[in-house]
Amino acid sequence: MEKTRKVTLADVAEIANVSPITVSRALRNPDKVSPDARSRIAYAISRLGYVPDPAARALASGRTDIVGVIIPSVSNNVFADVMRGIYDGLQDSPLGVQLGTTRYVPATEEQLIRVFLSQRPAGLIVAGHDQSAGAKTLLENAECPVVQIMEVGPPPIDLAIGLSHYRAAYAGAQHLLDMGYRAPAFLGAQMDPRSQRRLAGFRDCLAAAGMGGEDPVVTTPEPSSVTLGGQLFADLMGARPQTDAVLCNNDDLALGVLFEAQRRNIRVPGQMGICGFNDHEMMSAAEPPLTSVGTDRFEMGRASIQQIRDRLAGQGHPRGHAIDLGFRLVPRASTARGKA
Amino acid sequence: MEKTRKVTLADVAEIANVSPITVSRALRNPDKVSPDARSRIAYAISRLGYVPDPAARALASGRTDIVGVIIPSVSNNVFADVMRGIYDGLQDSPLGVQLGTTRYVPATEEQLIRVFLSQRPAGLIVAGHDQSAGAKTLLENAECPVVQIMEVGPPPIDLAIGLSHYRAAYAGAQHLLDMGYRAPAFLGAQMDPRSQRRLAGFRDCLAAAGMGGEDPVVTTPEPSSVTLGGQLFADLMGARPQTDAVLCNNDDLALGVLFEAQRRNIRVPGQMGICGFNDHEMMSAAEPPLTSVGTDRFEMGRASIQQIRDRLAGQGHPRGHAIDLGFRLVPRASTARGKA
DNA sequence: TTGACGCATGACAGCGCTGTCATGCATGAT
């Protein structure tokens, strides 16, 4: 009962009556091999159940078909949508994904980038543009496409796909003011750099409206959740009872606010306006439906892979190109004060 | 400006004044190298910024440090929790993850298993136990630990970690009956094999209670969502108005039911009991708080990695071992009829 | 007919690392 030896290119070549190199070519550049040889090779491959060894290929060619994806955390459901987009974009491509999580620690991110780059990936996708100086240098010198997702703003290292979180939150805050709310507050969890910029957008909008005096903001570094939304809202109402609207850093916070408002018999939108962020599917299904600032997380993932595929095909955008996917304010009943 | 050549083991060896093989050993079995040599090597590595080439290592040793994870879809938020557990379990280990999605297509799953196995992974984690015959054969002959997660039931191929979805749903249905509901229904989306077994548990519970006549079930193959929960509930109430409770295949469906009930002024739990499945964090935060059959997705992921790590360390459970993580019924206001 | 050219194919070496076996040296028992 000895171990079945691995099926190699050479085995296929022997059956197909060609040299190993021709089999290799048939796999990668079929048009450089005669149709006759190609069909014999195809037969041999299926008969033997041959699967190429990616390690050997990587070692010999100095490249892999792996795209490295570096995100802060898999718990954050924003990234779940992004990953969905990534896997969608991967359809019908030979590429695979290797995922790394930084846990919001810059040193971990830098180390992860170093490790991923040492594998000569086909591309690298990193979240945000707040990498450490060392990480930035590594990415600048990378020999593969690098896509910074989630956010656009400063000139990208290579490519960037995202939106301005500052502008999106500004628009959310402006919407609350436009609907007649006079004492809006900001609730934030998981205050990563993008959340910080959302907060800045909120603050600047209020300041522009001449409401810059106090700072009606309740935040926590804890990960966002529905439960936390309720708690933050309770804290807020304790500290600032006159609040008549909340801009939430995240949709699940907004949902938690809605439930807590129901518990306290606070009418939404009459006494309290609620606006979320991201426009997750559940927002339109809630009762009342919840206003949100919509972002296209799926497209961020899908497009980032597409950029990498385009680049590998010798096309695609040049270095320095940023794609702003924008945002869309989706007003719903939760901020329609008149209807209260 | 020529490309900086890759830093190799040999470069480190030269600086440290030892042979390449000793550096290799220092990296993998530090205790087999003298402390003196070890410290010289450590210095050389940090000075050169050396990172081992995993492809070369894989080719030479015939093993990789990659754990293959094969799940149906990344959109399903159940798997998001599992992935979180997996990454948690990976902490302080040299292992990495390669994720593949089957999109619920058995042939894709088999192909994915074949490809992953060809990379000689450190372990393989697959969702469920409904693999095709071909896939099963591949897994049985795999030379690495194989963990089937999500479900326990039939004897595992190697190891299994999960729960009985049949029993969990049976318990949920029984709870509805125990609380005095007399016309419970089942709502299901994304009817994968686990959902089918939950449905079977629901049906058998009703049959055991002498209510097996009709079949109050509304399902759809579409992915689960809050919106869909509302729609399925609307369909259900149209077709079977006497329904007084619903067992939902998934928590987001249950949330959708709650909102739809609110829209229709149906009192929960008085006129309608609602029970979800998985006990996602939001269930306790809802108003009223929603009953659910809790499962430990995080632990499934964490423990599956731990099993693989134990095996690699020469310990761990023997082949054929299954770990039933069970479930816990979490009764909340949404099924507390008396309080209505 | 001849030579230049393009196409399909092949030979060779080597990617960076590790498994296996061999070697040199200090130690302690005889």
Next chain:
DNA sequence: ATCATGCATGACAGCGCTGTCATGCGTCAA
């Protein structure tokens, strides 16, 4: 003093594949 033992280290070959260059053959213009 001699030899077996154990430890730290090293030499060698090769994992499976691909980059580079070379080869053989048929085709076409002159």
